[in-house]
Amino acid sequence: MRVFVSCCLLLACVFGPAGASAQWSLVQGAVQEPSGCIRLTNTSQNQRGGAWHDCRLNLEADFDLEFTVNFGTTDADGADGIVFVLQPFGVGNNVIGSTGGSIGYENGPFNPSLAVEMDTWQNADVGDPWFDHIALTSDGSIFHNVEGPVQAHSMLSNIENGQDFPFRVVWESSTQTLEVYFDGDLRLTHTGNVVATFFGGDPLVHWGFVASTGGAVGNQQRFCLVGADYTTHPESVTAGPEGPWEVCLGDELVLTAEPLPPATSAVWADNGEAQLAVTQAGTYELIGTDNQGCPASGAVDVTDAPGPELELLVDPNLVVCGGTEAELAASAAPGATVAWDGVEGLTAVTTEPGIHEVVASIEGCQTALQVDVLFQAIPEVSFALQGEPVVGPLEVCSGEPLTLQALATEGGSPAWEVGNSPFLNVTSSGDYIASASINGCESEPQSIAVNVLPLPQGQLEATPPSLCWEGVGSVALDLEEDAFLDNWSLPAGTFNLDLAGPGTYTASLVGENGCENALSLNYPMLPPIATGLLDPDPLCENSATVLSITQPMDHISWNVGGTDNELYVVSSMGGGPFVATVTLGACTETDTAHVTWWPTPFVGSHPDSVVRCELEGPHEFIWPTQTSPAVGSWVWSVNGEPATAGYDAFAEGDYEVEVRDNATGCNATHNMNLEVWPSLTAAATPDDNLICMGDSTLARVEVFSIGGSDVDEIPFSVVWDTEGLSGMTTPVAGGEHFVTVTNACGSHVALAEVEEEYCGCHIWVPTAFTPDRDGVNEGFRIVSTCDWAEFSFKIFNRWGQQVWS
Structure with a gap:
């Protein structure tokens, strides 16, 4: 096959009675594993191995052999298979065939033989199908010449998957039928005279397995014997005493198992013991072994013999109450002889106590029964x-x-x-x-x-039913008719029933009929009412506490007012006492608490916020004298740093002032914010210190904080003394210009000074000329120290008319 499936399942080999004492003879590479299973080949090439059981099968008897077989885990390169072989006694049990496709069967001394071939390699030359197959073959041939081939597994085409498959071979001698099962399914059936056809009439055969690998990789192939029901020596055990065997109805027949040669031991199959008590007809199987541990078998047939069918018609333990005579009776089968105490008859009368026996017999079967007679006087x-x-x-x-x-x-x-x-x-x-x-x-x-x-009765009553703590009550007795008080028993400390304390009160009564009775009353006193009210831990005067009645009460009243279970207490209420009057049921009690107040300091009068100009001195903290002494000492701090002698605040920021009792932790605090405003200085600087006459330049004002603060933190003003000037940057002409910068912390004056010079051209123009040809002032000439970039000259008459240009 070409589909590879890997699975590993190991089943322990289980041997039947025969396999437990007999052994396997191993051939070639076969090895018996610690579990008792036999490994026939390893996972290598050209291996072969065989295993033959030392006890032979006798085909004149049935056999049922159960195994598991494992063909390894390699499919594509795995080979070649396993063969189960029956071969005659004359060949021996130390034989095997060739390797490879011969599967250890072909080319061996297996003619004659009958074998079940389980082939896992397709050899086309012998007609193998493509799937792993199973076939019946004979005489060392691998050509499937008896039955098959068919697929070995009813569902799987490949059996080289590492699985232990159940393999079973069954022979029924009466029908001459051989059946082969694989993984629980019937795969092959052959019916025929196997002994005559294959073994020349000899029913004794060796049985075992052979296997091989060839040129392929090969597989580890193995088998395990699970169970073997077979015999080597049929009819070799019998029973004594010698038969034929009959058992009388209602009787028992004890038979002893006896071996017949070659068997050397025998027991009954039903109980595994040498003796068997038979009470009814049937066939009873015997098993045994020879001196090699090989199985022997046999059976005996027991038939029924007619019995007398004796039955008692009276109780076998017959009691006669108040009488002196008893009648005995029995029944039996027709034709049976019956006798009571040796006297024939189905009935008898006796005046004798004790055992009386009746015996019945018919055709050699005899039954005896007994009756025990007792004459019993009636008790008073x-x-x-x-x-x-x-x-x-x-x-x-x-x-x-x-x-x-x-x-x-x-x-x-x-x-x-x-x-x-x-x-x-x-x-x-x-x-x-x-x-x-x-x-x-x-x-x-x-x-x-x-x-x-009846006992004298009365009723004891207590008022109230239960006493309040350390209280008293009264006890009264109400007697019923025909009852009289004899005496009282009072608890210790009580002498008067109208001032009754807690304890047990007992009234001893006597009735007119002489009967006495005692009535008791246990008069309970309730424990003090548990209010749960406790003194709180000492508190600082600036705090508060709650006093609590923690247990349920019917009513609560506080001496300082209030009916709630909680009382809110502040230092102005003092240290107490704070008394709670509580009612529970019929009882009213008081409970008291006190409060200890520790002095709380004060920090004095300090502003929440302070403003300081940079040129001003620091803000000074001054500590007031406390009105009450500290339990320990008063400790002052500012922002967590000790400041017992006072404190000067320079820097801007938040300041937390605290005074604390270092023994109790009672404290007071004040938070103040100090804001530092800038003290200003200024500088006024012109862009040009020297300008041309008639020109201007920009003067720029810079404002600074003397202490490095932000000058814009508070508003400031800028005022120039020169008319028309304003702002932080302004045009200025030549001269001195004073500017004043002012904020809430003061003013500062700065000077911006600019000098002038003449920077233009000189032009000379005549005021008049007389062009009259007298040689004086005849011409008009304009003279300039600068080069003309552009020149225009026009002349007008007295009437404003242009006359020349």
Whole structure:
């Protein structure tokens, strides 16, 4: 096969009675494993191995052989298979055939033989199918010349998967049928005279397995014997005494197993013992072994013999009550002879007590039965109280013990009608009946009357029903008719029933009928009411506490006012006492608590916020004198640092002032915020210190904090003394310009100074000219120290008219 399935399942080999003592003869590479299983081949090439059981099979008897077979785990390269072989005695049990496709069977001394071939390799030259197959073959041939081939497993085409498969071979000699099962399914059947056809009439054959591998990788192939039901020596055990064997009806026949040569031992199959008690007809199997441990078998047939069918018509333990004569009777089969105490007859009358035997016989079968006769006197019943005989009627006070005993003569067993005992505890009035019996003989019932007298009664009452803690009450007795007080028993410390304390009160009473009774009352005192009120731990005066009644109460009242179970307490209420009056049921009590207040300091009057200018001094903390002394010492701190002698605050920030009693932890705190404002200085700086006459430049004002604070933390103003100037940056002309910077912490004046110079061209223009040709002021000339970039000249007359350009 070409589909590979790997599975490993190991089953222990289980041997039947034959396999337990007999052994296997191993051939070639076969090895017996510690489990008892036989490994025929290893996982290597050209291996072969065989195993032959030392005990032969006798085919004149049935056999049923059960095994598991394992063909290894390799499919594609695995080979070659296992063959189960039956071969005649004359060949021996130390033989095997060739390796490879011969599977250890072909080319061996197996002619004649009959074999079950389980082939896991397809050899096309011998007509093998493609699947792993099983076939019946003979005489050393692997050509499947008897039955098959068919697929070995009804569902699986490949059996080389490491699984232990059940393999079973069954032979039924009466029908000459051989059946082969694989994994529980019938795969092959052959019917025919196997002994004559294959073994020349010799029924004794060796049985075992051979296997091989060839040129392929090979498989580890193995088998385990699970069970073997077969015999080597049929009809070699019998029974004594010598047969034929008959058993009388109702009787038993004891048979002893006896071996016949070559068997050397014999037992019964039913019980595994040498003797068997047979009570009915049937076939009984025997098994045994020879001196080699090989099995022998046999059977005996037991038939029924007619019996006398004797039956008693009286009780086998016959008791005659109050009489002296007994009639004996029996029945038997027709034709049977019956005799009582040796006197023939089905019935007999006797006056003798003891054992009487009746014997019946017919055709050699005899049965005897016995009757034990007893003449029993009838017992009589009487009564006793504390060992003394009594007759009724009896009187007893209620509650007093009264145990009556019933007595009987003749050794009888007395018993009361109620209770089934000779003793009876009586608690109520009535007629009580008892009887006695012995050996089934009953007495006449007898009765005795008992009158139970009532006890004197009364009623003890206490007022109130329960005493409050350390309180008193009253106890009273109310007597019923015909009851009288004899005496009182009072608890210790109580002398007056109207001032009754806790304890047990007992009144002893006597009735007119003479009966006595005691009435008791346990007068309880309730424990103090548990309020759960406790003194709290000492508290600081600036705190508060709650006093609590923790247990349920019917009513609560506090001496400082309030009816709740909790009281809110502050130091102004003082240390107490705080008294709770509580009511529970009929009891009212008080419980008290005190509160200890520790002095709480004060920090004094400090502002919540302070502003300091940078040029001003620090804010100074001054500690006030405390009105109360500390339990320990008053310890001052600022922001967690000791400051007992006072504290100066310079830096801006939050300040927590605390004064604390270092013994109690009582403290007071104050939080203050210190804000530091900037003290300003300023600088006014022109972009140019020297400008041309008539020009301007920018003057820039810079404002600084003397202490490095943010100048914008608070508003400030900028004012110039030169008219028209404003802001932090402004155009200025030549000259001195003063600027004043002011905030809440003061002012500062800064100077911006700018110098001027002439920076333009000089032009000379005549004021008049006279072009009259007199040689004086004839021309008009404009002179400049600068080069003209552009020049224009126009002349107008007195009337404003342009006359030249």
